[in-house]
Amino acid sequence: MKHKITLIPGDGIGYEVSTSARRCIDATGVEIEWENVLAGQDALEQTGELLPQAALDSIKRNKVALKGPITTPIGTGFRSVNVAIRQSLELYACLRPAKSYVGVKSRFKDIDLVIVRENSEDLYSGIEFQEGKPETVSLIAQIHKDTKKKIRVDSGISIKPISKFASERIVRFAFNYALENKRKKVTCVHKANIMKFTDGLFLQVARQVASEFAGKIIFEEAIVDNMSMQLVQKPHNYDVLVLPNLYGDIVSDLCAGLIGGLGIAPGANIGTDLAVFEAVHGSAPKYKGKNKANPTAMILSGVLMLRYLKENKAADRLEEAVKQVIAEGKFVTYDLKPDPLDLAAVGTSQMADAIIEKMK
Ligand code: NAD
DSSP states (O other): OOEEEEEEOOSTTHHHHHHHHHHHHHHTTOOEEEEEOOOSHHHHHHHSOSSOHHHHHHHHHHSEEEEOOOOOOTTSSOSOHHHHHHHHTTOOEEEEEEEOOTTSOOSOSSOEEEEEEEOSSGGGGOOEEOTTOHHHHHHHHHHHHHHOOOOOTTOOEEOOOOOHHHHHHHHHHHHHHHHHTTOOEEEEEEOTTTOTTTHHHHHHHHHHHHHHTTTTSEEEEEEHHHHHHHHHHOGGGOOEEEEOHHHHHHHHHHHHHHTTOGGGOEEEEEOSSOEEEEESSOOOGGGTTSSOSOOHHHHHHHHHHHHHTTOHHHHHHHHHHHHHHHHHOSSOOGGGSSSTTOTTOOOHHHHHHHHHHHTO
């Protein structure tokens, strides 16, 4: 079956890594018609808009997109174009596997964690009150009136909404993912001891959902600060982690660090019937146009996309080719060399060529 997929090349290193990923995906033999659309810096220059409606419409039409990283220029009215895409398409689940590959220098071997991050609410809702503005001052006064709690008048305020609905939706996603992917345990990560009405609600809902999976999937709870320490000491004790948005963002970078860095950390943003696949890393502007960035995270995001499309054989072949190229250590980018200054490191496109060659 031919798939029609939206491709957002991205900016900074985005174009280089997404082009490499597209070439590798095409080389699996899966038939894909790519629909190229712009978002980010290039879109701003060509259309005057950072996130044109055409990009969102294309994703809605095709249901699946591969997206390169995008820079959010300061002062454009967007906190983050990436967050805006996830929120406007209701891509509520952010799936970020963190898996060790032989040949990548890192502190640990054999890590196989999956981070499931809630993508739609929490402190990323963008509901903020700037210090000194009349509405901020009146909010502070109202809070004092209602709760007798004092907030300094020269404060900025960010709102942290966590709902029953979104918590249940994400925890259920994590348990279903665990079941479908033969995982054993889901750990709910929170700070419910301090934020009783937000993280506390998240945890309470997680316990309810977990009870439906009793006997099939083990459920565990962990406070986020302790979890951070446990992960750097004993990452093998964990399996699937489910977290509210902010902790999910931070812990997924921590887990990328456990497996050797952002260059090999893929991701997916999944909604009810739409999905956008992208690397965890950003647009690393200092490497733009240098053919230097590691394409692996973007290619592995393509592997996740192929699995989502039920093209499992192609996904296995591509992942195996990536594994072999990394294990051989010859045709890899600078960040995967034991010495990052190694002059024998290859460029982004040459690493993709080596991966394509392995699939022949
Ligand atoms: P970043 O991930 O772009 O880069 C941080 C550092 O990680 C880089 O300087 C580089 O040393 C390394 N790195 C990242 N990707 C790499 C790769 N593929 N190969 C080798 N090394 C790599 O994070 P940042 O500097 O905080 O953000 C830069 C821009 O990217 C910002 O505008 C930010 O908003 C945006 N961003 C976009 C996304 C996204 O599109 N999903 C995600 C995060 C950040």
